[in-house]
Amino acid sequence: MERLLRLMPADSGLCFLVVQHLDPARPSLLSEILGRATSMPVMQAVHGNPVQANMVYVIPPNHDLTLTGRRLVVRPWKAPRGHHLPIDTCFTSLAEQLKGHAIGVVLSGTGADGTLGCRAILDHGGRTLVQLPSEAAYDAMPRHVVEADNASQVLALEQMPAALMGGVPDPGASDALLQILLHLRQATGHDFTQYKKSTIARRIERRMQVQQIDDQAQYLTLLHGSATESQVLFNELLINVTQFFRDPQAFEVMKAHILEPMLASTPRDGVFRVWVAGCASGEEAYSVAMVLHELLQAHSLALTVQFFATDLDADAIHLARAGLYPEAIAADVGDERLKRYFSKEEGGYRVRKEIREMIVFAVQNVIKDPPFTRLDLLCCRNLMIYLGPTLQNRLIPTFHYALKAGGVLFLSPSESIGGHAALFSPLHRKWKFYRAIKGTVAKSIPLDSSLSWVPERTSKLPGHPAKMTKDTNLAELTRRALLQEFGPASVVTDLAGTIQYIHGDTSRYLRPAPGQASLNVVDMAREGLQLELRNAVHRAAGSTETIVTPPLSVVSDDAVRLVRLSVRRMADTPAGERLLLVTFQEQAQPGHAPAAQASKRSAAPTRERVTQLERDLAYTRENLQASIDELQDANEELSSANEEMQSTNEELQSSNEELETSREELQSVNEELVTVNAELQAKIEQLGDMQNDMKNLLDSINIGTIFLDTHLTIRRFTRDAVKIYRLIPKDIGRPLADITSYLDALDLLVPAQEVLDTLIPREIELRTTSGNWFLARLLPYRTLDNVIDGVVMTFHDINTRVANEQAVQAARELAEAIVDTVLEPLLVLDHELRVVSASRSYHRTFNTSAAQTNGHKFYELGDGQWDIVALRDKLGTILERNTSFEGFEMLQDLPGLGPRTITLNARRVNGQGARPHLILLAMQHQPSRT
Template identity: 25%
Template sequence: MDRPEENDPEFEALIAFVQESRGVDFRGYKRTSLRRRMTLRLNELGLDSFAAYYSFLEAHPQEFTNLLNTVLINVTSFFRDPEAWDALRRQVVPAIIGHNREREIRLWSVGCASGQEAYSLAMALAEPLGIGEFCRRVKIYATDLDEPALEVARHATYTLREVESVPPELLDKYFERVNYHYVFHRELRKCVIFGRHNVVRDAPISRIELLLCRNLLIYLETETQNIVLPRLHYALKDHGYLFLGRAETQLARSRLFQSVDMRSRIFMKVPQEWRRTPAGGLVIREEELPGESSRQIQIQDAIANSSTIAYLAINAEGRLVFANPAARRMLDVGEADLGRPFQDLPISYRPTELRSRIEEAQQQARPIKIENQEWPRGGGESLRLSIEVTPIFGRDNKPFITLVAFSDSTQMFQLQQELEAAQESLETTVEELQSANEELETTNEELQSTNEELETTNEELQSTNEELETINEELRSSNEELEAANEELRSRSEEFAQYRRYVESVLGSFDAGVIVLDQYGTAQFWNRWCENVFGLRSDEVVQRSFFDLDIGLPVHKLREPFERVAKGQETFSRINLQGIDRRGRNIQCAIRISPLVPDSKSSTGTLLIIEDLSDIVRNEEFTQYLGRIIGESLNEVYFLNPQSLQFTLVNQGAERKLGYRLAQLRYMSLADFMPFVSVDSLRSLAAPLLKQEKEEIVFETVLRPRTGQDYPAEICMQYFASEDPAILVAIVHDTVERQKVPAEPAASADRN
């Protein structure tokens, strides 16, 4: 079972068989999740292919139940995600009760599985309402695809483990213990209606105050989510609430819902200017007329949505307010176009100018019909449309709506052309027969027949001229499209040139060498750093082989790593080379070789980045040299913590003099070796340094090492506040054997 997940005919055949046999629609489910769960069932049965499982299902129909239990995810519990349920009780439940005083409250749990979620919702509302008021006003719809799970939900009987998440006070109040099981409250159970429902395919339940759809959307494809979300929006009343699972973030940027509590995934329906009919039509929301029944609205929606004629409606302000499904398919009108000015839409001027026709129809108060308008479609095909513009006036005799109907007259147009051709052929035949008859009669009649033939030829020429005009019009339209494409190409070319200048400016100011080579090693880019260091201008290098250049580096050593990277054998290569720059100085360079486009399957070029490490190497060598001198010095060098005055680092001379190793000294302070100076006195002495009032402090004292033999010493302290961390450095000189240089006599000095 190692064939690719996509376009697997055995897998698709199995899905189709399950859908046909049990009516379960898997078209919206993510194929990866569906395949993984079916594979689990195959492994349990020891089968090695989907074709074998297909045959097994045909021979064992009872296996369908096990398969659906595996595929349909029924992971649920009472009050799953307690924090989210607490937020629902605090923010949503009081609002729903307050908005619906004495009115029916309709709730819907989508994907209810074995019922725990629906019963959790019942308890959440029964608490503030009371059981009697709840039973009188609340109705909860709970739906799922899994019929065995619905059977469990209808029995409302759960084990001790399944009710562990129910708070003890609610468990005592709403459950009855029967033997080793817990049965949900019988009166509340009657208010929960369970049923099989496919939220993707079946019509949604309407006028819902709170809709729970937790952890269902994450198993659906993005396209299917885009179908389900408008259905959930349609099901909710205005300002109704939607409660999603913790892992579902599909509504973070949705225009259909606004966030009430994003952390708990609670959203509120945003009323739209348009409403979607169950069949997919779009219409601007209007105030309902007094006395108008919902049955009449359903009939009107059904007529508009099932019609093959595309209807658009434009209101008095010139905005598109309605587009039926046929219009969306035929004219490419979408949700985003509703509410926009009609004149801004392409359909207002293609296939013909409609704005002036709408004004004409409103002024003359009569329909205007436009025949045989060509409408290009994808794949080189085109339709012939008949367009009828009909003004509709309100009770005040002012224009209310303008209805534009587009009907497909392609077949009629073709039949008409065929009829005209047949008529022309028939006329030609009749004329030829008449001409032959007239030739037999008299020569005069022959001349008359010739004259008629000339007239026929003139008509043919006229028809040819009309065809040429049509071709000319098509060529003009093609020329306009080419001009638009050329303009777009010119705009992109300018953007590319600007981007190239930006990139060259950035790379030119880069404090490192940047070289771009093609797959053959030819230089394509050479930045300003390379010009300054190697002494070759960009125009002297570009389009030349990099490995033939004399730039002071042994570039031949780069050929092998370049070829490995170019062939995709390595993701990058790094090499250090010594060379001479254009001024004759020795330089140490670190060169990184990597693909120009990482993770590209084909070689598009190679990028070389060159860093000059000469100063870094010299600094490191000097630092090591200085460290050796200080470390081996006979003088004592202490690095102290500025606050505690404890040793953090000492040299070998300090270890020998004080009699302790560094590991021991880290737990001691300088004051521990100064028998005649207290810690506070030493801190007061160092305070001007720490306040940066002085650059250094020199003082004499007596130090007592581990041997107990005191010796006089001179200590020079400096504070380095800019280091990270800041450090206090003390250099100690043992003054026991300090010598003084004898001064020469003044007379001798004068003689000199």
């Protein structure tokens, strides 16, 4: 909204009403926020304020904003049943008050508020602008308006100011619209002038937007010069909105209560004829064919089915013949029918051949082309809602003509038979199934019909009358002659009194009624017969008894005759039509009284006159009572119809409440999903950062790592793990046992399984075939919930350490070899004067072993033979001052040699780092002097 107001000029001459879904419990700062985006004055709407150009009025929270005249109406919203729809309320008010000067603009938002309001604006001649759903932050509101075909223009936000400044429709646009339709009729041969103007105008407006033309007169000029655009417009005006099994409950009713009884009553060698008019791309026709096929298979019927499906659009018929539909039809068809009647192909599902071959698809204009006849079932759904009243009144009698007696007409819930109740009897009011009522005289087509397929009557007599050879039937001739001579004048009517057949001369009793031509026997009755005849027909239609009236005075040819009426029910016709026989029996006139008594009779009424008056009064009472009964019946029917309407209204209200509740829940869920989506997006970004950090961390420490699951299958691995195993990215998900390693005769699977079983970590030094050394650490993989879910194997490079240890070991071995080679006894002492090692010559000279020497203190060797205070001081001085001594002599008793003088030489060997200093002590013994 801020972007739109920034783009609008401050002197546009328009007045803006801003309606948004605001928090009802908090004050709104919307007017202050929008005020920063435009130089136009922005204020919160106040009840009663007049609307002014170049102003922005913002709806207050928890209120409805409407218009009365040129003043604002701001009323608090009282929560009745249903959801608060302030946009629909405002748009509907604008449409009613401003007519063609109202413009509805729908921008980003959730839910479907505004869809019905846009419909109201279009119906009153206004315009609706809708933001491109792909551009909107939340596309639900604009998408609902577009899908409902309630958008005059679907634009990007930057294009809306130019569209708003384009003004309101030209008052003379209706004339231009009529000229466009007349041109289209001349160019294509199809007349759309009787279609609903709102639908036609929207589709023409859509083509004008594509051609970037604002004026209908300019578009008419384009049509005159472009046959291609005329054809494109014709295709645009065709209505091709359909789906499989639209209104599934209607098809269940059709299957169980309509088709099944009709098929059961059809002879086994009979023909069942079906016509789907306005089939579009064939979904409706195939739906009916599937239901028919299911019934024929279920009851093992071998009937011949003649199935016709027609439409005005040749392209749609081509698609219907192909029978290939997108995968989205699965939701409408259902799994069972999808498997049974469709085959999966690239790009969607194709109707199987056995169903396609049932139907004959053809291009037909149902308005002017002759219909199929003798039909058992005629389906025409959601076609008449696009037609004007004139076309509807022509089409219903056409459908009646096409159906045979007892045939069924199937319409959509939004359609009805209108004022043609005499042609059909309702079978199911909710889903609009009607049974055709046929008479002995074809009266389906109105007398003023202009349908081109109705044959013209000819007054020319044939040149040679047809001759029929037939054996003479004397009995039949005699019967006809007697009936003609002695039979009373009679007429046959239906239960409503419409004449079907006339026998004898009825001119004395019936005459053409003035006004529009009618064959109703009551309307044609002469003076004196109408009241009694109406009563008798009514009573005879409701019972099986014969109704006979007393003699009635009828004025005919300036004479008064006494006529007795007899009305009785006849046997039903083979088509099931119920008929009445009305007989006129003329009675003899009573004799004239003598002249002498004439004055006396005129002076005072005789008993006979009183009796006659009493009888007339009784008849009048009976007629009045019959009229009262008829009125009561009509009232009861009206009451019943009213109750049905109330029940239907309650059901609709209940359904509407459920829909509103569902929509509120969906909106709440949508808002929650938006929040959850934002949170998930943040977590995804956070997880991506963590994964990047982890990858860089593992790559920087140069430690090969393999993550295994509980089945020792590879989950993931780091870059340096390829130094141990021959791994590639596609190995994720494969067992580690399938991967070849570079290890020198060592299998890590066994210790890995032991770690998984015992949960005790392990460390193993291993060597690769290339001579590199690694320290393998095997640890259990623990989740954040402290659940063991695999093994982690890490490989640390220890080549340097191994090389150092090997160097130290080599030096040690070299030193020991040197020490062992020297003939003089040698000892290596640590800082505590414990023996670290002793040479072989020492063990040999003093007859001792390594076990008796290594690790023991120097003063404890040889039963304390070296425990001399002066020697202690000398050795202590060496450690403290880094000095040495030579030539320290002492007398020792050597095994096998006896007393000998031992000369000691000592030197400190400096340690490095944490390594302590050592003392190297060499001994020399002097030979005996004796």
